Amino acid sequence: xxxxxxxxxxxxxxxxxxxxxxxxxxxxxxxxxxxxxxxxxxxxxxxxxxxxxxxxxxxxxxxxxxxxxxxxxxxxxxxxxxxxxxxxxxxxxxxxxxxxxxxxxxxxxxxxx
Amino acid sequence: xxxxxxxxxxxxxxxxxxxxxxxxxxxxxxxxxxxxxxxxxxxxxxxxxxxxxxxxxxxxxxxxxxxxxxxxxxxxxxxxxxxxxxxxxxxxxxxxxxxxxxxxxxxxxxxxxx
Numbered sequence: 407x408x409x410x411x412x413x414x415x416x417x418x419x420x421x422x423x424x425x426x427x428x429x430x431x432x433x434x435x436x437x438x439x440x441x442x443x444x445x446x447x448x449x450x451x452x453x454x455x456x457x458x459x460x461x462x463x464x465x466x467x468x469x470x471x472x473x474x475x476x477x478x479x480x481x482x483x484x485x486x487x488x489x490x491x492x493x494x495x496x497x498x499x500x501x502x503x504x505x506x507x508x509x510x511x512x513x514x515x516x517x518x519x
Numbered sequence: 520x521x522x523x524x525x526x527x528x529x530x531x532x533x534x535x536x537x538x539x540x541x542x543x544x545x546x547x548x549x550x551x552x553x554x555x556x557x558x559x560x561x562x563x564x565x566x567x568x569x570x571x572x573x574x575x576x577x578x579x580x581x582x583x584x585x586x587x588x589x590x591x592x593x594x595x596x597x598x599x600x601x602x603x604x605x606x607x608x609x610x611x612x613x614x615x616x617x618x619x620x621x622x623x624x625x626x627x628x629x630x631x632x633x
Contacts, residue, residue, distance in 0.1 A: 410561075440621055449523070449610055449624035450562065457619045496561050502618055505550060506575060509561030 408433040410497050412510035419487045420518050427482040427513045429497030436502050439480040441471055444494040444512070453495075456480060467491070487517045521545070523625035525611050531631045532601055539597045540628045544613030551594050552622055553586055554610040555579065562610055568594060569616070598630075606632045 409432045419425045431437055438457055442450035454465025461473045471482045480497060494514050498507045524543040532538050544551050549570050554562035565584070566576045570591035580586075583602075588594040598605055608629050612622035 438618065442624075447626075447629075449525075449626040450612075452621045452623060455619075455621055498561075504575070505552070505567055505614075505618070506564045506577075507552075507554075507562075507622060508564070511559070511561050 408499050408501060408504075408508045410499050410508055410510035412495075412497055412513045414513050415511075416514045416516065418516045418518060421489055422486050425482075425484050425487045425491070425515065425517070427495050427497075427515060429480045429482065429510060430478050431480060431497070431499040432478065433499050433501045437478075437480075438500050438502060439471075439473065440498040440507065441465065441469070441480075441482050442496045442498065442509075444496065450496060453482070487515075489517045489519050491515060492517045523611055523613055523623055525609075525625035525628050527628055528626065529629050529631070531633065533633050534601055534603060536601055537597065537599045538601060538630065539595055540609055540611075540630075542594045542596070542611030542613075542625060544593070544611070545623060547615065548613035548623070549591065549616050550614045550622075551588055552612040552614075553594070553596050554612065554624075556608040556610055556627070557606075565596075601630075601632050603632050606630055 411430045441453040456473045464470045497510045552567040553565040556562040568588040583599045586596045608627040610627045612624045614622045
């Protein structure tokens with residue numbers, strides 16, 4: 407079975423400050439990891455993925471994520487937060503043998519002007 | 520690419536009625552997925568198709584739920600004899616035929632059961 411934990415329901419950060427949204431995962435095989443963002447009454451928008459290779463992956467809108475195999479973590483980061491980054495962020499995992507994504511419960515990011 | 524399209528965006532119905540939702544995937548994507556999202560939760564996997572073949576089904580997909588993808592293009596999700604607990608956002612996603620490719624989501628159909 408695969409699972410994802412997002413330990414923070416909400417993260418508040420001041421505009422211009424760096425942000426981190428945390429994610430830890432559990433999967434039986436090699437993990438395929440994804441971050442998505444969701445705005446109100448909209449679907450999920452893909453930000454970035456880790457499949458293999460460099461532990462630091464870069465994605466859309468200046469977001470990046472760091473894969474840490476020993477800590478089974480895949481934290482989302484951005485050097486300088488924008489008010490427009492305020493949204494709901496979901497981490498998701500699947501193992502290489504399945505197309506089924508398992509999502510965390512989401513973290514609400516609020517960027518304060 | 521025009522994105523994943525879902526219709527209707529909102530559906531309000533009385534308990535016990537049948538409802539059907541439609542999903543049009545991105546045209547070159549041969550894999551299609553259905554998820555359900557309730558308030559305060561992440562999406563939960565329901566089922567997925569490779570072309571017209573339904574290859575995985577979650578235990579969440581009770582006998583009242585049926586999904587089809589005739590001809591491997593659009594898909595429909597039908598819920599029979601709706602119950603209060605069926606109230607949720609139903610999300611459709613599609614992807615290319617590769618395990619490394621991300622799933623791209625539509626804006627969902629929000630179902631409200633009166």
